Amino acid sequence: MSSPTGSMLWIEKYRPKTLDEVVNQEEVVEGLKNLLSSNVSDMPHLLFAGPPGTGKTTVALAFARELYGDHWREYVLELNASDERGINVIREKVKVFAQYFSPSEEAPFKLVILDEADMMTAEAQTALRRIMEVNARVTRFILICNYLNRIISPIQSRTAIFRFKRLSYEDAKSYLMMICSREGVECSEDLIRKIYNVSMGDLRKAINLLQSAATVSGGRPTPDVVERIVGTASPEAVSRIVDYMRMGDFNNARATLYDFMSVSGLDAGEVLRLLYSEMVSRNLLTPEIAEAMAETEYRIQFSSNPEIQLVALVARITSSMRGEG
Numbered sequence: 001m002s003s004p005t006g007s008m009l010w011i012e013k014y015r016p017k018t019l020d021e022v023v024n025q026e027e028v029v030e031g032l033k034n035l036l037s038s039n040v041s042d043m044p045h046l047l048f049a050g051p052p053g054t055g056k057t058t059v060a061l062a063f064a065r066e067l068y069g070d071h072w073r074e075y076v077l078e079l080n081a082s083d084e085r086g087i088n089v090i091r092e093k094v095k096v097f098a099q100y101f102s103p104s105e106e107a108p109f110k111l112v113i114l115d116e117a118d119m120m121t122a123e124a125q126t127a128l129r130r131i132m133e134v135n136a137r138v139t140r141f142i143l144i145c146n147y148l149n150r151i152i153s154p155i156q157s158r159t160a161i162f163r164f165k166r167l168s169y170e171d172a173k174s175y176l177m178m179i180c181s182r183e184g185v186e187c188s189e190d191l192i193r194k195i196y197n198v199s200m201g202d203l204r205k206a207i208n209l210l211q212s213a214a215t216v217s218g219g220r221p222t223p224d225v226v227e228r229i230v231g232t233a234s235p236e237a238v239s240r241i242v243d244y245m246r247m248g249d250f251n252n253a254r255a256t257l258y259d260f261m262s263v264s265g266l267d268a269g270e271v272l273r274l275l276y277s278e279m280v281s282r283n284l285l286t287p288e289i290a291e292a293m294a295e296t297e298y299r300i301q302f303s304s305n306p307e308i309q310l311v312a313l314v315a316r317i318t319s320s321m322r323g324e325g
């Protein structure tokens with residue numbers, strides 16, 4: 001069975017590595033370039049605010065690359081405010097990260113990128129502000145948030161604020177078309193229009209939709225396929241099915257599969273393609289599993305109850321993974 005999606009999530013594969021590749025955020029990019037070309041050691045803390053999927057994380061990482069060059073990872077600490085177990089964990093991590101660092105010409109400070117800062121309580125943000133001050137000699141922070149008004153004003157007033165805009169239709173279109181041509185996916189204006197309308201300027205969502213639609217349609221997505229995938233959160237559902245199979249939890253894998261099929265209205269062949277692509281991208285495809293999937297694809301066409309073939313496949317994969325330990 002061939003898959004047009006290759007072995008990777010397109011949102012990662014096509015994440016811009018440089019500021020110049022970022023689209024739609026001209027003011028932000030220009031402002032950051034100015035910072036880079038002036039005396040960098042004077043750089044303030046930065047605050048990136050804007051809707052999901054508009055390039056905030058991408059820009060923060062591209063900025064770090066341009067600041068430090070190839071060894072940028074050594075100088076960057078990425079934290080997620082809502083993942084971490086509270087402000088104390090953040091404090092400890094920043095402290096360890098800032099230790100034994102002497103600023104130099106090439107690296108005047110280390111960089112802490114803190115995503116989802118607006119998920120922190122006001123109390124935690126006050127503590128965060130203190131952490132930023134204590135470590136100011138050797139670190140700069142890039143705080144990232146969706147809602148600027150959920151960031152306490154003492155932090156807002158001490159950071160340079162960069163606002164990200166929703167993607168315009170033209171920018172989203174050229175980005176999606178670039179991906180289609182590199183992936184050999186058929187593309188029409190109607191398709192792009194449909195994807196744009198349902199993703200509302202969120203390029204991550206748009207790219208994920210395009211990838212799912214391309215996968216289930218064998219590289220020939222139509223607006224109708226997009227319509228059926230929208231709202232099914234298909235990447236997440238399929239990824240959960242795979243999680244259950246890995247845990248050896250056949251019952252939950254099967255239940256999730258049934259839910260997903262009834263919500264999405266996708267047929268067994270389409271779901272099989274999504275499963276296949278997920279397995280490939282997570283490096284879980286053994287010869288045995290690949291064979292089982294190919295066989296299922298064949299059987300589905302002739303079965304009066306294709307769902308049963310899928311469930312049998314899920315059972316086989318689950319026990320095959322258990323065998324691997």
Ligand SMILES: Nc1ncnc2c1ncn2[C@@H]1O[C@H](COP(=O)(O)OP(=O)(O)OP(=O)(O)O)[C@@H](O)[C@H]1O
Pocket residue numbers: 010011012014015016021022023024025050051052053054055056057058059146175203204207
């Ligand atoms: N302005 C942009 N230019 C080019 N690609 C973009 C842009 N915005 C988003 N993308 C694409 O969408 C993906 C997600 O973007 P990113 O993670 O930067 O979004 P975000 O603004 O951090 O969203 P969130 O608030 O949900 O974290 C990227 O990997 C990239 O492929």
Ligand SMILES: [Mg+2]
Pocket residue numbers: 056057058115
């Ligand atoms: Mg992000």
